[in-house]
Amino acid sequence: MDRVRVRFAPSPTGLPHVGNIRTALFNYLFARHHQGTFVFRIEDTDRSRFVEGAIEKLTSALEWVGIEIDEGYSAGGKFGPYLQSRRLDLYEDIASQMIAKGKAYVCNCSVQRLEQLRAEQKKAKLNPKYDGHCRHKNIPFKGLEQLSQQNAVIRFAAPQEGQITYNDKLRGEITFDNRQLDDIVLVKADGFPTYNFANVVDDHFMNITHVMRGDEFISSTPKHVHLYNALDWTAPEFIHLPIILNQQKKRLSKRDGSVYIGQYREMGILPSALRNFLALLGWSPKQNEEIMDMKQLIERFSISGITIHPAIFDLDKLIWINSQYIASLPGEELFNLAEPFMRSAGIDTSDIDLPYAEQAFDLLKSRLPTLQDAPERVGYFFHPPEQYEQEGWEKRILKVDHVQTYLSSFIENLKSLDCWNRDTVESCLRETAESLKVKPSILIHAARISVTGMTTGPGLFDILNLLGKEQVVSRMEKAIKKIAEQV
RNA sequence: GACCCAUUAGUGUAAGUGGUUAACACAUCGGCCUUUCAAGCCGAAGAGUACGGGUUCAAGUCCCGUAUGGGUCACCA
Structure with a gap:
């Protein structure tokens, strides 16, 4: 076989669509697999449908999912120009x-x-x-x-x-x-x-x-x-x-939510996850492993694995893949990726201690489907809860007799702690519960919702440990005040 | 309408040149772990391969027909 040369040749008539980028990705994987060349050509022969800025968006979409242009528009090469109008x-x-x-x-x-x-x-x-x-x-x-x-x-x-x-x-x-x-x-x-x-x-x-x-x-x-x-x-x-269809087996359209690459970025999908998902849209590797980084995709890609029946776009699967990628990321990197989403949700991250944020994300990453979920799920590490989850508050606080007493003694005991870490906090809670003659879980649940406003999340002792004594104490005191108002 | 392409559990995909009880993943359900929710680990249920014929000792796999879905028939790409 001659040295492989393939091309991705879109027309600049709109926003980059998942179908476009899927095609680009397949071409790219095929080229790389054979040490060939991936050429990027712009087919702008329909002047009436030309959209200003479309070429730039196409280029940045390719870049975002990690496709490198070997030759072509914006990269140059000896077979140019790569713009048909030229x-x-x-x-x-x-x-x-x-x-x-x-x-x-x-x-x-x-x-x-x-x-x-x-x-x-x-x-x-x-x-x-x-x-x-x-x-x-x-x-x-x-x-x-x-x-x-x-x-x-x-x-x-x-x-x-x-x-x-x-x-x-x-x-x-x-x-x-x-x-x-x-x-x-x-x-x-x-x-x-x-x-x-x-x-x-x-x-x-x-x-x-x-x-x-x-x-x-x-x-x-x-x-x-x-x-x-x-x-x-x-x-x-x-x-x-094969064409990409929605789950109703109809052509993927704007009504299906997201068809443009930019929308996945806004949704908090990682480029690596989208790329992995797109690769599986009409292609399947010989082995059963489905999570593959770019290197593995290139290694395993082959034309014989391409499907000929329509590929169905399964959003659940994309989100699952995304959560796998998120969970595998170091906390620091995750924080960097999530920061824009935190900011746009109104969380000020400008003077956050980096190691702190890193730890917070390490605790959360196995429960984060998309980056967009970050503000809601990690928010309490960055600011005290503004409100408490209604049902949980009733069940874990209002319906618990003497809850104020329990929390108060826990606060007192925490205050006297010389050394603050996961273990000391845990034994402090368990000892408090024992002396109060209540099950530890009663105190755990009450403390969780008081401190985070939520009923779910990472292990409580990890949370308390990371938040630090000052925050924990003041948040629980605030919760006690709120209980007093309601009783 | 004509031509072309496709059709495997709820969903997505596997099953080189026809050959054991159709495999994997997501989703679902159950168990373990555990302070919760996830994650992880273990396990279960779920299709007899759109339908009808045929070829063959043997057919998701080959052939014909029907149905369904899709694509193309532009001075769009």
């Missing part, structure tokens, strides 16, 4: 060569005529298809720039009989009847090439060996193969990736 001369050159050889022709059919033609064909229950009206009119080609004045396009003189078969690496041979195919437009009246044309020309000149793209291109691939044949070029290998 390669117009090339397309013009190839198109005129094709016209000269009778493989393409200028067509000045009006849009109205084409619409009418399609309407009639539809009425007659025929396949909508260009009828070759201009195929033999030999309308002169005066260059791309003249096309709009001529109100004309360039069409491919496609083979009209026989069959075309191409090999899809995953599905095997796929055959189409040439009569089904059309004299597709190669260059539009605005002088820009169509996807079908530019994609073939660029893949050829950029020496692309494998085209890995969404399976919506299965039906248009025979047209591309015809173009390669007409130009006497060798076609690359084709690999069509």
